[in-house]
Amino acid sequence: MENADYVTAYRFGFGLNASRGERFDPKAELGRKLGDGKAAMAEMEVALAEHSKTGGAVRKLKKNKQADEYQKQKKVKAIAAQLLDAQRNHQRLLDAVNTDTPFLGRLAAFWVNHFTVSRLRPVIKPVIGFYEPGVIWPNLLGNFADMLIAAELFPAMVHYLNLQTSIGPSSELGKKSGKGINENLGREILELHTLGAGGGYTQADVTALAMIMTGWHVAMDRGRTVFSRKRAEPGDKTLLGRTFGGDGKRKEQGSQFHDALRMLAAHPATAKHIGRKLALHFIGPGSDAEAAKLASVFAANNGELKPVYETLLDVGDGKPFGLQMRNDYQFVISALRGTKLKAGALELAPIGKGRRMDNLLTLGAMDKLTQGIWSAPTPQGWTDDPEFWLSPSVLSRRLEWIPELIKQIDAAEPTEVVARALGPMASKNTLQTIKFASNRLEGMGLVFASPEFNRR
Amino acid sequence: MLNRRAFLHTAAAFGAFSSQPVLTLAAAPTDKRLVVIVLRGGMDGLDVVQPTGDKGYAALRPADGTNGPSPAVALDNFFQINQTLSDLVPLFKAKELSFVHAVSTPYRSRSHFEAQDTLELGGDSPRASETGWVNRLIGLAGSKRIEFAADIGTGDSLMLRGPTGHLNVYPEEDLGFWANSTQFLRLLYKDDAGFKAAYERIESGNDPSMKVEDVDRGVSAREVASLAAKLLSGESRIAAFSVYGWDTHFRQQLKLTRSLTDLKVTLQTLKEGLGRDWQNTAVVAVSEFGRTARFNGTQGTDHGTGGLAVLAGGLLANGSGGKVLSTRWPGVAADDLYEGRDLMPADDVRRYIGWLAADLFNLDPGTVTREIFPGLDLGTRLKLV
Numbered sequence: 117m118e119n120a121d122y123v124t125a126y127r128f129g130f131g132l133n134a135s136r137g138e139r140f141d142p143k144a145e146l147g148r149k150l151g152d153g154k155a156a157m158a159e160m161e162v163a164l165a166e167h168s169k170t171g172g173a174v175r176k177l178k179k180n181k182q183a184d185e186y187q188k189q190k191k192v193k194a195i196a197a198q199l200l201d202a203q204r205n206h207q208r209l210l211d212a213v214n215t216d217t218p219f220l221g222r223l224a225a226f227w228v229n230h231f232t233v234s235r236l237r238p239v240i241k242p243v244i245g246f247y248e249p250g251v252i253w254p255n256l257l258g259n260f261a262d263m264l265i266a267a268e269l270f271p272a273m274v275h276y277l278n279l280q281t282s283i284g285p286s287s288e289l290g291k292k293s294g295k296g297i298n299e300n301l302g303r304e305i306l307e308l309h310t311l312g313a314g315g316g317y318t319q320a321d322v323t324a325l326a327m328i329m330t331g332w333h334v335a336m337d338r339g340r341t342v343f344s345r346k347r348a349e350p351g352d353k354t355l356l357g358r359t360f361g362g363d364g365k366r367k368e369q370g371s372q373f374h375d376a377l378r379m380l381a382a383h384p385a386t387a388k389h390i391g392r393k394l395a396l397h398f399i400g401p402g403s404d405a406e407a408a409k410l411a412s413v414f415a416a417n418n419g420e421l422k423p424v425y426e427t428l429l430d431v432g433d434g435k436p437f438g439l440q441m442r443n444d445y446q447f448v449i450s451a452l453r454g455t456k457l458k459a460g461a462l463e464l465a466p467i468g469k470g471r472r473m474d475n476l477l478t479l480g481a482m483d484k485l486t487q488g489i490w491s492a493p494t495p496q497g498w499t500d501d502p503e504f505w506l507s508p509s510v511l512s513r514r515l516e517w518i519p520e521l522i523k524q525i526d527a528a529e530p531t532e533v534v535a536r537a538l539g540p541m542a543s544k545n546t547l548q549t550i551k552f553a554s555n556r557l558e559g560m561g562l563v564f565a566s567p568e569f570n571r572r
Numbered sequence: 573m574l575n576r577r578a579f580l581h582t583a584a585a586f587g588a589f590s591s592q593p594v595l596t597l598a599a600a601p602t603d604k605r606l607v608v609i610v611l612r613g614g615m616d617g618l619d620v621v622q623p624t625g626d627k628g629y630a631a632l633r634p635a636d637g638t639n640g641p642s643p644a645v646a647l648d649n650f651f652q653i654n655q656t657l658s659d660l661v662p663l664f665k666a667k668e669l670s671f672v673h674a675v676s677t678p679y680r681s682r683s684h685f686e687a688q689d690t691l692e693l694g695g696d697s698p699r700a701s702e703t704g705w706v707n708r709l710i711g712l713a714g715s716k717r718i719e720f721a722a723d724i725g726t727g728d729s730l731m732l733r734g735p736t737g738h739l740n741v742y743p744e745e746d747l748g749f750w751a752n753s754t755q756f757l758r759l760l761y762k763d764d765a766g767f768k769a770a771y772e773r774i775e776s777g778n779d780p781s782m783k784v785e786d787v788d789r790g791v792s793a794r795e796v797a798s799l800a801a802k803l804l805s806g807e808s809r810i811a812a813f814s815v816y817g818w819d820t821h822f823r824q825q826l827k828l829t830r831s832l833t834d835l836k837v838t839l840q841t842l843k844e845g846l847g848r849d850w851q852n853t854a855v856v857a858v859s860e861f862g863r864t865a866r867f868n869g870t871q872g873t874d875h876g877t878g879g880l881a882v883l884a885g886g887l888l889a890n891g892s893g894g895k896v897l898s899t900r901w902p903g904v905a906a907d908d909l910y911e912g913r914d915l916m917p918a919d920d921v922r923r924y925i926g927w928l929a930a931d932l933f934n935l936d937p938g939t940v941t942r943e944i945f946p947g948l949d950l951g952t953r954l955k956l957v
Binding site for chain 2: 278281282283285290294295296297298299300303307313319322494496502503506507508509511512518519522543546548549552553557558561566567570
C-alpha cells in the first residue's frame with residue numbers, strides 16, 4: 117500500500133491497520149444507504165418518558181416524607197441510569213472502532229461537535245446517546261437544513277441551551293406567569309450553528325429568533341419536542357429583514373421555527389462558516405482556498421452534503437501530512453483500530469471502589485483524556501486548533517493513558533505493534549527510538565506517543 | 573481530582589525554596605506580585621455589587637424571589653454587595669478590596685468566545701493580536717527565568733500565548749510507566765518542534781512535580797489558589813488562572829452563589845497562602861462582559877456589555893482600596909442602558925489593568941499602550957496601588 121493511502125486514511129478516517137488488509141475508499145462510503153433513525157428516536161422517547169415517570173415517582177416519595185424509601189429509590193435510579201449511560205457510550209465508541217465506514221464515522225463526529233450538546237443536566241443524560249443515531253446519521257448524507265432542524269429540536273439541545281424554559285412574554289402562559297424568553301439557543305444557532313460569528317446578524321436578530329422559537333419545548337411525559345401555542349409569542353418577528361409570524365393558525369405559528377432555520381441554512385454566511393469549519397477540521401489551518409471551494413459547493417447545491425464531502429475529499433487529496441492533530445477521540449479510536457488486543461479487552465466490567473461499569477480503553481480513556489464524552493466545555497464544542505491538541509496538558513494525559521492500552525495489547529514485540537499501528541508512516545527516528553527502548557513495553561508505548569501517531 | 577500526595581510534595585518543595593530568601597530575591601527582579609483571574613462566562617456585575625442607591629435599580633430589577641436580585645448587604649451608601657461575598661466586607665474596609673463598576677473591553681457583540689479572545693489578547697477586537705497581553709507583560713517585566721510567571725490550568729489560556737517562556741502547572745499524571753523514559757521521549761520528539769516544546773514543558777513541570785487537575789474538571793478553587801500562592805511565595809511574580817461558571821442564563825441566584833463562593837475562597841486563600849507577601853500583591857479578576865440589565869424569563873440574565881472588575885491585595889491600601897470605582901456611574905434608568913438592555917460601559921477595563929501593570933513593574937505608560945494594550949488610551953493616571 118502506498119504511503120499516500122495512509123495519509124488519506126489519517127486525514128479522513130482513523131488510519132489504516134495494515135494487518136487487517138484494510139482499504140480506505142471514502143468515496144465509496146458516500147454511496148452507502150443510511151437508516152432513517154426512526155427506531156432510535158422511538159427508543160429515545162420511551163427512555164425520556166420513563167425517566168420522567170420514575171423521576172416523578174421518586175419525587176413523590178420525598179414529598180410524602182418517606183425518607184428511607186426515597187433515598188433507596190433515588191440510588192436505584194442512579195445506578196440504573198449510570199449503567200444505561202455507560203452501555204450506550206461504550207457501544208458508541210465500539211461502533212467507531214469496528215466501523216467499515218470510517219469516513220462517515222469521522223463526518224458524524226464532526227457534526228456531533230458542530231451541534232454540540234453536553235450532559236450538563238441530569239435530564240440530558242438518558243437521551244444523549246440517541247443523538248448520533250437519531251439525528252446525525254439519518255441526515256449525514258442528506259441536506260444541512262434537515263440536520264439543523266433535527267438537531268435544534270432534539271430534546272437534549274432544547275434543554276442544554278435553555279429553549280425548554282423560554283416562553284413568549286406576550287403568550288398566554290407568559291402573561292399568566294410573567295415569564296419570558298431565554299435567548300441562549302437563538303444566539304448559539306446564529307453564532308455557532310449557522311451564520312457564524314461576524315455573519316452579519318445583530319442583537320435584534322438574536323432576540324427575534326428566540327421569539328420565533330418560543331412554543332417549542334420537550335413534553336417530558338411524551339418524551340418528545342412539541343409545539344404549544346400557549347407558550348408561543350404572538351405577532352410579527354423580523355429576522356434578518358424577513359418577517360415571520362402574524363397570528364396565524366397553530367400550524368403556521370409552529371412552523372415559523374422551521375422556516376427560519378431553512379432561511380438561515382440557505383444564507384451565504386452559513387455556507388462560508390461550514391466550509392471553513394470542514395476545511396479546518398479535516399485539512400488544518402491555512403486552508404482558506406479549500407474552505408472557499410467548499411462554501412461555493414455547499415451554496416451551489418443548496419446545502420446538499422454529499423457533493424460537499426466529495427469536494428472535501430478532492431481538495432484534501434495531496435495536502436501534506438501533519439497539518440492537523442488527532443483530537444482525543446480520533447486518537448483513541450485510531451489506537452484501538454490499529455492494535456491487536458487481548459480477548460475481552462473491550463468488555464465493560466465493574467471497576468474501582470464504586471464498582472461502576474467501565475472499560476479503561478473506551479469510557480475510561482475518554483475520562484482520563486481531555487475530551488470527555490459528551491462534555492465539551494462550551495456550546496462551541498471541541499476546538500480544531502491543533503495547538504490545543506498539542507498542549508502539554510493534552511499530551512501528558514495521552515502519555516498517562518498509553519500504559520492502559522499497552523497492558524491490553526496482544527503482541528510480543530514493539531516491532532509488531534509499530535507495523536500495525538503506523539505501517540509506512542513510522543519515521544526513521546521513531547523506529548530508531550523504539551529500538552533503543554529499555555524494555556518492550558516502553559517500546560510499544562513510544563509508538564503511540566510518537567508525533568506521527570498523534571498528527572494527521 | 574487532585575492527587576494529594578503529589579500536591580503536598582509540591583508544597584514541601586516550595587517550602588524549601590522560600591527558606592532560602594536570598595536566592596529567591598536574587599532570581600526575581602521585583603517583589604511585587606500580580607494575580608490575573610479570568611471569570612469565564614460573563615459575570616453579572618449588577619447582582620454582585622448592586623447599585624441600590626440608584627433609583628433606577630429597583631425599577632429595573634424589582635425584588636421578586638428567585639427572579640430578582642440576590643440578597644445583599646451594605647457596602648457603602650450607594651452600593652450593596654451580594655450576600656455570598658459578605659465575608660469579604662472586612663477586607664473591603666481594610667482597603668484591600670475594591671470593585672470597578674461599569675467597565676468592559678472595547679468588544680460589543682456578546683459572544684463569549686470573541687469577548688474572551690479580546691480580553692485575553694488585549695486588543696481592540698477579538699483577533700487584534702497573535703499573542704496574549706500577559707505574555708507580552710512578562711516579556712517586558714520579567715527576568716528571563718521561566719518561573720517568573722505561571723499559568724495554572726490546562727495551558728490553553730490565550731492570555732499567556734506567546735514567545736515568552738513561563739510555567740504551566742497542569743494536571744497530576746501517573747508518569748510511573750515513563751519514569752525512566754525521559755531520554756527516549758526526548759529522542760522521539762527531537763525532530764518535531766511542536767512535540768519537543770510540549771514535552772519540555774511537561775518535563776519542567778514534572779520535577780518537582782507540581783500539578784493540579786484541570787481547573788474546569790473538578791479541582792477546587794481553594795486548591796488552585798493555594799498553588800498560586802505557593803508559586804508566588806517562591807520565584808513567581810505573575811500567576812494567571814480562571815474561575816468558571818458565570819454564564820447565568822437560568823436560575824442565576826443559585827449559580828451565582830456557587831461561583832461567588834469560589835471567588836471568595838480564591839481571594840481568602842490567596843491572602844492566607846501569601847502571608848506577608850500579600851502586602852506586595854495585587855489581584856485583578858475580570859470577566860469577558862456583563863449581563864443584561866433586566867432579568868430574562870428564566871430567572872437569569874443573558875449576555876450583556878458593561879460589567880464589574882474585582883481588585884484585591886495588600887498593595888491597594890496605598891491606593892484605591894475600599895472603594896467602588898467608576899469613572900462615571902452611567903445609571904440604570906431605561907434611557908441610560910446600552911442598546912436599551914445592558915449596563916453602559918463607562919470605561920475601558922484595560923485602563924485599570926494597564927495602570928496597575930505600569931505601577932507594579934515600573935513600566936512607563938507609553939510602553940503599556942504600545943506593547944501591552946496596543947491602541948489603548950490610558951487617559952488620566954489611575955493610582956490603584
